[in-house]
Amino acid sequence: MKTWKKGLLAAGVFGLAFLVFIAIQATAKPPLQKDQARSQAPLVVTQQLQAQSHRFELQLWAEVRPKEQTTLTPEVAGRIIALDPNFIAGGVITKGTVLVQLDDADYQVALLSAQAAVASAQSALAQEQAQARVAEQELKHLSRDQITALALRQPQLLSAEAALKSAQAGLQKAHRDLDRTRISAPYDALVVKRNIGLGQVVSTGTALGELYSVEQAELYVPVASFDLAYLPAERAGIPAQLRTEHVSRDAKVVRDLGLINSQTRMSHLVVQLDDPYAVRSQQPVIRFGQYVEVRLAGRVEDKLYTIPQDALSNGKVWLLQPDMTMAQQHVEVVRQTGKFAYVKAGLTDGQQLILTVPNFPQPGMAVRTEQSDDKLVKAE
Structure with missing residues (x-):
């Protein structure tokens, strides 16, 4: 009886295990297929x-500066009797505009005096030339050894010629001094400041004002040594583009300064921009003192792969x-x-x-x- 019970218990355990196995098989998920994985x-x-040719471009920054800047000074003294309306701080003027007119009355008188001196010297020279011809006729009967230069009035003739040249030089100076009473703009310019006023008496060398040329601007562009390798060997003529928030202008590199800054260890290229204030064109204006982005066209490299930096x-x-x-x-x-x-x-x-x-x-x-x-x- 005892053996029979043990056999029945073993059969029950075996049957239960079989039922559990069947249940697990029924609820288990099928193996993943290759496409599902x-x-x-x-x-x-x-x-x-795909490899392509690529032109490198350097993106740099620099300040816009005038190529020429001048402190305007008179070469003659006088009282200011007229000023150009645009000769004020911020005014833009064209080349040849008369900015300051000095009182020229004294210089007109000096010109008349110089003209009179020339006329007098010409008359004196004509008299000496006539007297020299008369002396030469009167001394024809003498031999050459007996005739002296003084007898032929040659010293007097030379003196009269020298006096005429001196008078002519004085006339030229009188003309120049008269012209210098009109002080003109040496180039298309921006007036940075004016130091004088109407009616003021100025002397030679007085600072009348300061001008910046608007015919051309220059930018001294710092370039790191490792960036220079991406530029052509011939720097002059490299195309450049100047950009601000709303403006873009074409420019070009005109020279390499040939120096490395001892503090920054940077080289400098000079970029030139024509007509920055659009005085003679319809281009957008770029002002002096602006800090602008300078894009330089570099050398071309064949067969390069351009990939995102994040990759x-x-x-x-x-x-x-x-x-x-x-x-x-x-x-x-x-x-x-x-x-x-x-x-x-x-x-x-x-x-x-x-x-x-x-x-x-x-x-x-x-x-x-x-x-x-x-x-x-x-x-x-």
Whole structure:
């Protein structure tokens, strides 16, 4: 009886275990199919790589300065009797405009006196020339050895010629002094300040005002030594573009200063802008003192891959393999800018660059793209 009970208990345990196994099999999920596993892989965005020629561009900053600046001073003394209306701080004037007119009455008198002196000297010279001809006729009967220069009145003639030249020089000076009573703009200019007023008596060398030329502006653009490598060897003539918040103007590099600043260790290129205040054109105005962005056109490099800066990490990128797995690749970067990196070696045309890398990426990790999802949907 006891053995029979033990056998019955064992059969019950075995039957219960069998029922549990059947229940587990009935509720267990079927194994994942290959397509289902792939559909759960991380989704990535890719970019197909294609090498292209690229012109480097340097983005720098510099202050706009006048190429010429002049402190206006008179060369003669006098009382100011007229001022140009635009000869005020902030006024823009064109070349040749008479900015200051001095009282020229005394200089008109001096001119008349110089003219009279010339006429008198010309008359004296004519008299001496006539007397020299008479003396030469009277001394014809004498031999050459007996005739002296004094007898021929040559010293008197030379003196009269010298007096005429002196009078003519005085006349030229009188004309210049009269012209100098009108003080004109030496170039198209911006008036920075005016130091004098109407009726004021000024002397030679008095500072009348300060002018900045608006015919051309210059910018001394600092360039780091590692950026110079991306510019052509011949600096003069490099195209440049000046940009502010609302304005863009074309300019050009005219020279390299040939120095390296001892404090900043920067080189400087001089960029020239024509007609910054648009006096003779319809271009937008760029003012002196503005700090503007300067974009310099650099050299052209063949076969570079342009990739987003975010796709590069420690000199490596992630690539999508044909079997939809990830692989890491070391690349040679030529230059990096704010948004992009330019790769010279390590990549080939047609490769798929992964732009959105999953968390905790590993070589060989399976991923999917929108294109692969589309293919999967169509296959189903």
